[in-house]
Amino acid sequence: MSEFVERATQPYAAIPIRATLREWGSVNALVPEVFAWLADRGIPPAGPLFYRYRVIGGLDEEFEVEVGVPVGAPVDGDGRVLAGAAPPGRYAVHVHHGHPDGIAETHRDLLAWAEQQGSPAARDGERWAGVFEYYRTDPELQPDPTEWETELAYLVTPR
Template identity: 40%
Template sequence: MPTITEYPDRPYLGIKREITMTTFGLVGDRIGEMIGWLAQRGVPLVGAPFFRYEIIDMPHDRLLVQAGIPVASPVEPEGDYFADVLPAGRYATVLHHGHPDRLMSVTTDLLRWAADQGLKWDMTEESDGEHWGARTEHYQTDPREHPDMADWDTELQFRLA
């Protein structure tokens, strides 16, 4: 069952790519590398890695997506890494236990729930797709400890307007 949660600003180290549904690895495969980069610099992680969807254009199978690693305070990025902040605010959240390939139906349910509640998203419709302020999937499970994706926990956090 979805809930509404208030979050403060949350800094992170990220990487961004324009991808399709079949090229998610261009972003996702960089998470381990970013965690290693932070560990080499003694920067502790303060939450689960996540994907942040900036632009979603499903009719054209085009997504602008970030992979992010939460940190306690901003870090000085290098190369194609950047520092950013998930903005403070109210988020509709839901926890999914199971394979990530089921997240589309979980997302559909969350969007429907919010519409039924009369909630509005931090999102604008533009000619190139939906522009989201903060629409994220936080991967709570360490795949080294639980390689079976059916055992993973993922929390969706979508910022409300």
């Protein structure tokens, strides 16, 4: 079920990358690096791992994505890891249940639903104001991808 949710600013630490879907392994490879960076500094995660999409690409077109983890307070980046924040505002939210291979359809459905409600996703041309995939299932605890939950969130009304 899709819904609108008001969210406050959420600080995070993330590693930015540009990659096509064909190169997606390089995006996924950043996950342990982000967690290790936080652990080395004694910073606990304040939420699940996420991917923030700035530009959405395709098989051969580059995505601009940040692989990140929410934190309880702003952090200082170091050149490799950036300090960011999810913008406050109203988000269209939907939880995708199942294998990530089917998530593109859930994205399309959520965008269509938000537009039908009169709240299209905030963007400037190809650049999205706030598109997040929050990985609510830890693959180490639940190895079956058909049991995974991924929360999709699109900023529709910035504050």
